[in-house]
Amino acid sequence: MKQIAADPYPWPFDGAFSRENTAFLILGYQQRAVDELAAHPALATTTELLERWRDAGGRTFFSRRGVETLSSARRWRNERRQIDRILRRGAPGWALAVEPRDNEPVVDHVGDSAFYASDLDHLLRRANAKNLIMAGLPTDGIVHATMREANDRGYECLLVADACTAHDQAIHQGILKITVFGNGLFGTVAPASVVFEALA
Amino acid sequence: MTQVRATYPWPIFGPLEPRRTALIVIDMQVDFCAPGGWVDQLGEPLDNTRSVIEPVCRLLDVARKGGLTIIHTRECHRPDLSDLNANKKWRSSVRELGIGDLGVCGRVLVQGEDSSAIVPELAPEPGEIVLDKPGKSAFFATEFDNILRARAIDALILAGVTSDCCVQATFRDASDRGYDALLVRDATAAVDDANHAAMLASLEAFGGRWGALAALVDVETALASVSA
Numbered sequence: 339m340k341q342i343a344a345d346p347y348p349w350p351f352d353g354a355f356s357r358e359n360t361a362f363l364i365l366g367y368q369q370r371a372v373d374e375l376a377a378h379p380a381l382a383t384t385t386e387l388l389e390r391w392r393d394a395g396g397r398t399f400f401s402r403r404g405v406e407t408l409s410s411a412r413r414w415r416n417e418r419r420q421i422d423r424i425l426r427r428g429a430p431g432w433a434l435a436v437e438p439r440d441n442e443p444v445v446d447h448v449g450d451s452a453f454y455a456s457d458l459d460h461l462l463r464r465a466n467a468k469n470l471i472m473a474g475l476p477t478d479g480i481v482h483a484t485m486r487e488a489n490d491r492g493y494e495c496l497l498v499a500d501a502c503t504a505h506d507q508a509i510h511q512g513i514l515k516i517t518v519f520g521n522g523l524f525g526t527v528a529p530a531s532v533v534f535e536a537l538a
Numbered sequence: 539m540t541q542v543r544a545t546y547p548w549p550i551f552g553p554l555e556p557r558r559t560a561l562i563v564i565d566m567q568v569d570f571c572a573p574g575g576w577v578d579q580l581g582e583p584l585d586n587t588r589s590v591i592e593p594v595c596r597l598l599d600v601a602r603k604g605g606l607t608i609i610h611t612r613e614c615h616r617p618d619l620s621d622l623n624a625n626k627k628w629r630s631s632v633r634e635l636g637i638g639d640l641g642v643c644g645r646v647l648v649q650g651e652d653s654s655a656i657v658p659e660l661a662p663e664p665g666e667i668v669l670d671k672p673g674k675s676a677f678f679a680t681e682f683d684n685i686l687r688a689r690a691i692d693a694l695i696l697a698g699v700t701s702d703c704c705v706q707a708t709f710r711d712a713s714d715r716g717y718d719a720l721l722v723r724d725a726t727a728a729v730d731d732a733n734h735a736a737m738l739a740s741l742e743a744f745g746g747r748w749g750a751l752a753a754l755v756d757v758e759t760a761l762a763s764v765s766a
Contacts, residue, residue: 350625352625411692419744450714451714454711483711486707486710491623492626506743509739512736512740513736515733519733521629
């Protein structure tokens with residue numbers, strides 16, 4: 339597949355990508371997050387992207403944040419959160435809002451970064467996925483934390499701008515701008531329409 | 539009980555105890571903050587990153603008097619660049635001076651070069667820890683977490699540059715790992731003003747989802763009282 343016309347450079351940096359070296363990550367698309375962020379448009383975009391990616395034979399990984407117990411400082415902070423509260427596994431709103439297929443792994447994670455204390459890195463390396471296309475909720479929470487850590491780990495990342503959102507559009511846009519600062523501080527950004535062109 | 543006046547009284551489970559608290563000074567190195575460093579040679583203004591030197595100097599002063607553990611981080615790579623990701627190398631190489639290239643103060647973002655040294659105003663003192671890191675987060679591919687846990691430190695005061703990159707990365711990774719972190723709002727900055735403002739807006743929303751934020755003067759007041 340041809341490079342995607344992303345901001346600030348055609349993605350991936352080293353030329354064409356393929357379904358063999360690329361994975362689609364759907365991060366934190368859980369029912370509570372969709373509701374409290376009114377993320378139904380972003381969910382529709384993500385679902386369409388997922389369908390086209392499946393049609394292209396691409397592999398998809400889902401992340402799902404939740405805990406059994408939180409350490410004390412985290413519990414204290416979490417209880418005073420008005421939104422983006424870390425849910426107990428199985429609690430109302432914890433379930434995914436997009437249905438994975440049997441061959442699409444779901445990675446449970448306890449923090450904002452889906453890499454922390456999870457098998458995500460292991461799964462991606464086993465799958466030889468060095469390029470990551472990302473969708474998720476919220477932009478400034480799970481999405482940015484995971485993209486930031488993916489970048490430190492050497493993955494080449496593309497965030498699909500309209501497949502994620504935040505409680506505040508100025509903050510959503512601010513995170514996208516920080517992401518591409520310089521020549522891609524944390525990676526690249528493109529709208530779904532541009533990704534669709536590359537998959538067509 | 540001494541706590542810092544912040545977005546919420548900090549530490550969460552006060553009082554402020556020097557033996558379990560560390561001051562983390564992020565990347566106040568020549569490459570980002572001094573003439574002849576990387577940012578300067580790229581032709582970008584140093585005003586913002588240099589504006590943090592004086593506040594961090596004040597923080598170091600009270601932290602030293604208070605007996606806190608002090609850790610200075612530096613973003614830099616092994617001389618053979620074996621720890622430099624291919625895409626990070628490529629992204630910097632399209633600029634006139636890339637990571638590993640020879641600049642005015644030595645090779646850019648390389649360990650042991652003058653360019654990756656902490657600026658002289660904030661030079662580490664004997665007994666302070668200097669941590670080289672290849673990523674944005676101080677937790678990535680370093681001993682940082684082990685250093686903190688071995689010393690039973692669970693409260694972190696963060697300052698340095700840049701707010702939208704390595705500072706927020708370390709602050710938020712500290713949150714995932716269960717630390718009680720405090721960011722000193724006026725002792726951090728970014729190269730780009732709008733990015734700095736956007737980052738602080740995100741970190742401060744809802745009173746701080748990942749940790750507390752405080753003004754330098756309030757951190758100074760609290761630290762002065764524990765060292766008195």
